[in-house]
Amino acid sequence: MRQGLLFDLGGTLWDDWPAELEYWRICTELLTEAGFPCTVDDFIRDSAELIRRYTPSLNRALVWKYSGRDAELAARIREEASQRIWDMLEDDDILARLYPLWPGIHDVLDELAQAARLGVVSMHGSRVRGVMQRMGLMRHFEELALCDERGFHKPDPRIIAWTLESMGLEAADCVMIGDRIDNDVHPAKVLGLSAVWLQVHPYDIQEPRYETDMPDLTITDMRELPTALRSGGWL
Amino acid sequence: MKLRDRLPNTLCFDLGSTLWDDRPALELQWEILLGILAARGIASDMAELRRMADEVVRSFSPTLTRVLVWQLCGRDEPSYRAIIREMVERMLPRLNEPEEFRRLNPLLPGVHETLAELAGRHRLAVISNNFASADRWMEFHGIHGYFEHISMSGAHGLHKPDPRLFLLSLEALGVEAHQAAMIGDRLDNDIWPANRLGMTTVRILQGHYAVQQSRYHVDEPDITISSLTELLQYSR
Secondary structure, eight states: OOOEEEEOOBTTTBOOHHHHHHHHHHHHHHHHHTTOOOOHHHHHHHHHHHHHTTOSOHHHHHHHHHTTSOHHHHHHHHHHHHHHHHHHTTSHHHHHHHSOBOTTHHHHHHHHHHHSEEEEEESOOTTHHHHHHHTTOGGGOSEEEEHHHHTOOTTOTHHHHHHHHHHTOOGGGEEEEESOIIIIIHHHHHHTOEEEEEOOTTGGGOOOOSGGGOOSEEESSGGGHHHHHHHTTOO | OOOSSSOOSEEEEOOBTTTBOOHHHHHHHHHHHHHHHHHTTOOOOHHHHHHHHHHHHHTTOSOSHHHHHHHHTTTOHHHHHHHHHHHHHHHHHHHTSHHHHHHHSOBOTTHHHHHHHHHTTSEEEEEESSOTTHHHHHHHTTOGGGOSEEEEHHHHTOOTTOHHHHHHHHHHHTOOGGGEEEEESOIIIIIHHHHHHTOEEEEEOOSGGGGOOOSSGGGOOSEEESSGGGGGGGOO
């Protein structure tokens, strides 16, 4: 009997790609203004290679590369772009367009919450709490571990370890569900959790490097999750 | 704030390709691996292993030979575990013999002299993905005595790039991350986790991992050297 299900957010509960493209549009505009001309197409082209190299943060890597490897300028541009995205997300229509929930996600979480305790482990900052509230997602989760608040960044296993401790759960009784081999599956397996990989764009091209990267189950649609967990004996 | 242009008081070293050249040992390991694979009907050769290894290094996989085995055995977990076990069983007796160890892992030029000089001005430690028996291997080279603390992954069940292995050393030495430096050849396993924790980072361009390219700023070392003796320029 598994007691805890830990979820990643972007790419796992909603499709992160529309927001990613919007963020890249703003970043490339800011970089071009700063004298480093580049386009969203450059970012899209480079992202595949970065994903295959298990780069912990795609956005940090892309903005750093196109800022002439100037970490300070890159940080300023990312901050400005995040600010603008979060401001845009205040609008409900834009939120629905940029963070489209995966089909059936509320039903899936409602069903799972009856059999297990749910938590979140995400790279997002505090502002995602408000957004999740508006999307009706907060009610499903007992605990949110956000990297910026905790000071640990995926794939550092301590962010998952902190969540387990906070919820009073044992690693062996938990499953991590996420869309990334490097940041979700790998640290979960290192700590002794089971892992479900939601294989969706753009991280669907990641390949497990060795046994510590191997998900116990792979799904391509979140609606498959309850059946998958039951068939694996986790529910 | 961490130091970016000189060394702090505490220095943590990687072992393979940082203090000793582990390429002859890797060659032997791969010869043994090819024999085990052949006995299981899996055909491969040294040229293929080198090609695969180059890709693995560039793609930031935490371990090298394990990834090769994983791919070559068709990602079958029981065979993978059996092959790794057999390889280690054949490899370890050779490494645990002092002369053979020194032949397979020769100390890099100037290491003794550099460590002796640094030990007079700094506190030295080792953070390595290695068997627990690597403690003895350091004795084979006569360098064990320079180090105040040694964290081997095999002794703790934590493996680089897991930051917890680094924290074990820092806690044992009673220092904060910004008071320590990590010196190693790998961007993924040495530089990235140490930067994440706020340690000063020194990349040594030696061995197979010299071809690794930074993915983003967290992979960027504060200092880059091409041989250990250059460390002295950054001391005091």
